[in-house]
Amino acid sequence: MALMLLGLxxxxxxxxxWWWWRSRPTVPPARPRAAASRNTPxxxxxxARAQAATPPPLPPAxxxxxxxxxxxxxxxAELLDGPQAEQLxxxxxxLPRPPRAVHTLMSPQFVxxxxxxxxxxxxxxxxxxxxxxxxxxNSPLYGLQQPVTSVGQATxxxxxxxxxxxxxxxxxAECFKPRDAAQQREFDLLWRASSxxxxxxxxxxxxxxxxxxxxxxxxxxxSFLGRQACAALLDAADLDGMDxxxxxxxxxxxxxxxxxxxxxxxxxxxxxxxxxxxxxxMLSALRFDPELAVPPGRETALALGALCAMLGERIxxxxxxxALFDPAHDLRPxxxxxxxxxxxxPLDGLAQELNSPAMxxxxxxxxxxxx
Numbered sequence: 001m002a003l004m005l006l007g008l009x010x011x012x013x014x015x016x017x018w019w020w021w022r023s024r025p026t027v028p029p030a031r032p033r034a035a036a037s038r039n040t041p042x043x044x045x046x047x048a049r050a051q052a053a054t055p056p057p058l059p060p061a062x063x064x065x066x067x068x069x070x071x072x073x074x075x076x077a078e079l080l081d082g083p084q085a086e087q088l089x090x091x092x093x094x095l096p097r098p099p100r101a102v103h104t105l106m107s108p109q110f111v112x113x114x115x116x117x118x119x120x121x122x123x124x125x126x127x128x129x130x131x132x133x134x135x136x137x138n139s140p141l142y143g144l145q146q147p148v149t150s151v152g153q154a155t156x157x158x159x160x161x162x163x164x165x166x167x168x169x170x171x172x173a174e175c176f177k178p179r180d181a182a183q184q185r186e187f188d189l190l191w192r193a194s195s196x197x198x199x200x201x202x203x204x205x206x207x208x209x210x211x212x213x214x215x216x217x218x219x220x221x222x223s224f225l226g227r228q229a230c231a232a233l234l235d236a237a238d239l240d241g242m243d244x245x246x247x248x249x250x251x252x253x254x255x256x257x258x259x260x261x262x263x264x265x266x267x268x269x270x271x272x273x274x275x276x277x278x279x280x281x282m283l284s285a286l287r288f289d290p291e292l293a294v295p296p297g298r299e300t301a302l303a304l305g306a307l308c309a310m311l312g313e314r315i316x317x318x319x320x321x322x323a324l325f326d327p328a329h330d331l332r333p334x335x336x337x338x339x340x341x342x343x344x345x346p347l348d349g350l351a352q353e354l355n356s357p358a359m360x361x362x363x364x365x366x367x368x369x370x371x
Contacts, residue, residue: 260280
C-alpha cells in the first residue's frame with residue numbers, strides 16, 4: 001500500500017513538471033548585434049533628422065542612360081494641299097526679297113575664293129547693311145579690343161568667314177519687318193542665335209576637321225530663315241515657354257508647315273539654289289527625326305550644324321549655364337532625335353572640344369548680354 005502511494009506521488013510530480021514546462025513564457029533567442037553602418041542613425045539622433053542627413057542612394061546605372069529618341073513626323077512642303085500651299089506662298093510673297101548680293105555671298109565659289117577686298121566691295125554696295133555689319137562687329141558678341149570703322153577693318157580683326165556670315169545675316173534680316181515690340185524682340189533673339197550658332201559652328205568644324213566650314217555656316221544661317229518667317233506670320237507670345245517639339249507642332253497646326261519647311265518654300269521663292277535650300281531644310285529636320293535619311297557624306301556636317309543651331313538658340317535665350325556640356329548625355333527634348341548621330345566619329349569628340357579651354361572662353365564671350 002505504501003509503495004502504491006509513493007508511485008502515485010511520483011506521477012503527480014512528473015505531471016506538474018511537464019505542465020510547468022509547457023506553460024513557461026517563451027523568450028526569443030538573442031540575435032547577433034549588427035555591425036554599425038553609415039545609414040544607422042547615431043544614438044540620440046531623432047529619426048527624421050537622421051533621414052535628412054543621409055544622402056539618397058544613387059540611381060542604377062541604366063537609369064542614367066538617355067531614353068530612346070522619338071521621331072516627330074512633320075508634313076513636307078511638297079505634300080501641302082493646293083489651297084494651303086497657295087495661301088502660304090501668297091503670305092511669303094509679301095515679304096521683301098533680299099538684295100541680289102545675297103546670291104553672291106551664298107555661292108560656293110565666293111565662299112571658297114573671295115578676298116577681304118572683294119567682300120568689302122560687295123557689302124559697300126548695300127550701305128545700310130555695311131553700317132549694321134560695323135555696328136555688330138563692335139558689339140560684345142565679338143569682343144574686339146578696339147572699335148572698327150569699316151567692313152575692311154572688321155574683316156582684318158574678325159576674319160573673312162565671320163564677316164561674310166554677318167553680312168549674309170543682315171541682308172536676310174532686312175526682309176523681316178516687325179509689327180510690334182514683341183515681334184522685334186523675337187527677330188533680335190533669332191538674329192543673335194544665328195550669330196552665336198555660326199561662330200560655334202565655324203570653330204567646331206575647324207577643330208573637328210569637318211570639310212568646308214564656310215559653306216556649312218551658310219547653311220546654318222539659311223536654316224534660320226524659316227524661324228524668322230514663322231515669327232513674321234505668328235504671334236510671338238504664343239511660342240513662349242515651348243520646347244522645340246512643342247513649337248514645331250504649334251507651327252504645323254497654325255500654318256500647315258513647320259518652320260524649316262516654310263523656310264524651304266521661302267528659299268525656293270527667292271531662287272536660292274536648290275541644293276542649298278534642300279541642305280538647309282535637312283539641317284533643321286535632323287532635330288526631329290532620328291531616322292531621316294541623309295545623303296552619303298553629309299551627315300557629319302549637317303548634324304554639327306543642327307547641334308550648333310540648337311546651342312546658339314539656348315545661349316541667346318539664356319538657357320546655358322556654366323556647367324560642362326556633353327551632347328551625348330543631354331536628355332532635354334530638343335536633343336532627343338539628334339543625340340544618336342553625335343555618337344559617331346568625328347562628332348563623338350564634341351564633348352571634349354566643347355569643354356576645352358579655348359571653346360569655354362568662346363562660349364563665355366558669346367554669352368555676354370547684347371548692348
